[in-house]
Amino acid sequence: xxxxxxxxxxxxxxxxxxxxxxxxxxxxxxxxxxxxxxxxxxxxxxxxxxxxxxxxxxxxxxxxxxxxxxxxxxxxxxxxxxxxxxxxxxxxxxxxxxxxxxxxxxxxxxxxxxxxxxxxxxxxxxxxxxxxxxxxxxxxxxxxxxxxxxxxxxxxxxxxxxxxxxxxxxxxxxxxxxxxxxxxxxxxxxxxxxxxxxxxxxxxxxxxxxxxxxxxxxxxxxxxxxxxxxxxxx
Numbered sequence: 649x650x651x652x653x654x655x656x657x658x659x660x661x662x663x664x665x666x667x668x669x670x671x672x673x674x675x676x677x678x679x680x681x682x683x684x685x686x687x688x689x690x691x692x693x694x695x696x697x698x699x700x701x702x703x704x705x706x707x708x709x710x711x712x713x714x715x716x717x718x719x720x721x722x723x724x725x726x727x728x729x730x731x732x733x734x735x736x737x738x739x740x741x742x743x744x745x746x747x748x749x750x751x752x753x754x755x756x757x758x759x760x761x762x763x764x765x766x767x768x769x770x771x772x773x774x775x776x777x778x779x780x781x782x783x784x785x786x787x788x789x790x791x792x793x794x795x796x797x798x799x800x801x802x803x804x805x806x807x808x809x810x811x812x813x814x815x816x817x818x819x820x821x822x823x824x825x826x827x828x829x830x831x832x833x834x835x836x837x838x839x840x841x842x843x844x845x846x847x848x849x850x851x852x853x854x855x856x857x858x859x860x861x862x863x864x865x866x867x868x869x870x871x872x873x874x875x876x877x878x879x880x881x882x
Contacts, residue, residue, distance in 0.1 A: 677701070696750075701725055749780030853877075 679697030703723030710717060732740030750761035760780035766772040777787040788795070791809040796802075802818030816823050858867045860881075870878035 747778075749778070 677699055679699045682694035682696045703725045706720030706722045709719045727745050729743035729745045732742045734740075747763055749763055762780045763778040764774040765776040766774050773789075775789050775793060777789055779785040779787070788807075792806055794804040794806040794815075796804045798819075800818065803816045804813075806813055806815070814825075816825075853870060853872045856869045856871065858869070859865075860867060865881055867881045868879070869876060
């Protein structure tokens with residue numbers, strides 16, 4: 649299903665030097681609007697209708713005379729921005745894809761909707777949530793859900809329910825962590841010396857020694873009040 653294509657513009661001459669193709673037709677798929685409620689002890693507007701776009705269900709497989717019985721794979725759903733047009737000197741930019749949360753109603757109690765990604769289990773549990781409010785938060789709803797990086801997905805960040813884990817065990821090359829462009833590194837943990845003395849006034853200095861991967865070089869970091877104040881290696 650597609651909207652009509654915009655008309656072509658060719659061979660501009662004379663007083664009309666600009667070639668501008670016609671605007672392609674647009675279309676909107678939307679659920680029905682909820683009905684208005686005006687009177688009564690508790691006037692509640694009707695809920696808007698759902699819109700579902702689903703790929704086809706894979707076909708069943710049964711009663712094979714021989715060999716494996718393999719059910720058909722479910723159909724994909726692709727969202728694709730429009731392809732930019734071909735120009736004489738510069739090609740047109742491809743169209744964006746935007747996902748919008750539903751806006752809340754006019755009253756202050758109307759909350760914006762959220763965007764959820766659901767897994768493929770029978771219960772189709774949500775596992776990623778994009779908050780529709782102005783916070784812009786992205787929530788991984790399961791413990792141990794990993795944010796992975798790299799072509800081999802060998803580096804990950806995740807929360808296991810107790811600890812925040814940065815895991816690069818799968819990296820076989822020179823495995824380093826670089827912090828660049830920071831004015832300072834702060835923390836409120838005891839490990840980094842970010843605490844105060846018992847009277848709450850005097851900062852406590854904490855020295856941390858880290859053995860390099862070569863097994864020889866020791867990196868020494870000195871923290872005070874959560875700030876990295878000195879570094880040396882030997």
